[in-house]
Amino acid sequence: MNSCPTGTYPYKIQSGDSLWLIAQRYHTTIQEIAAVNSGIDMNNLYIGQIICIPEGYDTYLMILSNHMRLLWEQHVYWTRLVILSMVFGLPDTELVTNRLLRNAKDFEAALIPFYGEAVAAKFAELFTSHLTIAAELVQAAKDNNSTAAADAEMRWYANADQIAAFLGSINPYWSDEEWQSMLYDHLAMTKEEAVYLLTKNYEDSIAVFENIEQEALDMADMMTQGIVRQFPQYFG
Template identity: 35%
Template sequence: MKKQLIACLFVSALAFTTTVSSAGAEGRPAPQRACINQSVIQLKYPMQKLWIEHAWWTRSFIVSSLAGLKDQNDVLVRLLENQVDLGNIIKPYYGVQAGNKLTSLLKEHILIAGKIIEAAKAGDQAKVNQFNKDWIRNADEIVAFLTSANPNWNKQVLTDMFYTNLKLTTTEVEDRLKGDWTADIKTADTNETHLIHMGDFLTDGIVKQFPNRFR
């Protein structure tokens, strides 16, 4: 019987001690070792890729929309394709109907974002606030849908993750409108990292729910 490939990855702790002693010693991240098998990798890395695409095609759409670039509609089409892909990646575990439902909710998430961008560009704060409420409502629906499918996806944790993404995306728009390019780039990087973590959270939940498929 062919042995299953085991990939062992060395990672650094994300958090480290920042306290500096009187001698001036700084805390440093301690290396940790994590092993994941090939079947997990075949879900984990494609999931990460899709959420990275989500971050960067959303950013591209923000840039094109605010600048009134001619590629705005083409970028939107590509961004909406990403939502189809995110729905498709869960279909092997939850079925076609569930995958299509997630795609529908995520497409709504993108279209509401477009309305927020246009309202912010026009300086209409009342509409920004109105659409933001709709955006939060949509995020709550996405979380409710996902957590009803998988009890390993903690509702509060996932809600915080989606709300953080909304906040970071809004901040990207605000930074670009102010012309604060340094802050804009930093926020975009933060949003990408955040969505990678969210993708990993979703992968971990699927692996826990269907352990026999990841042996």
């Protein structure tokens, strides 16, 4: 399907999607989605496929949800690229690291409309530390410097605590305990991914990355849902 009919909007299928989740996210039903997608096998959707979503959901909600998912996807993809570049000493290490660090500024821009510049900038500051400490940990592991690695890991988890507490303080629908749990899982899996790459266990590095990607989408949806509940006036 190259275009969507009047009264519908295009949506690209992403990892972890199901018709039920899409219908819930955009306040419609599976039956209504199927009705505007004649010729598409709803039981065999694939990542990257474009389907049409009927009117009846909030367009701003769709934009926010897609954008948060994009930012979290970019976060884990660019993190993986940085790890790969560092592990194998690739000449693009500085370039991909700079692109990864831009992720924090992109989150800042996404949060400004809801929380203002000061709050958004604070999140970006904490998130930048999350990224830079991760790079320190990978470098220390590559250098077999266990002391530096342990120090970086301790600061990494302390930073996760700060991020979770900060998010819990700015949105009553974001649980700092839930964010802490998800961030801890994220750190553990990212470390595991780096170790697999350092030890040339490429198959397992791919397997764990798939779990990282799915959790990133879960964090994106949790962030979106909290914003929608806190600012219902923007979403109808």
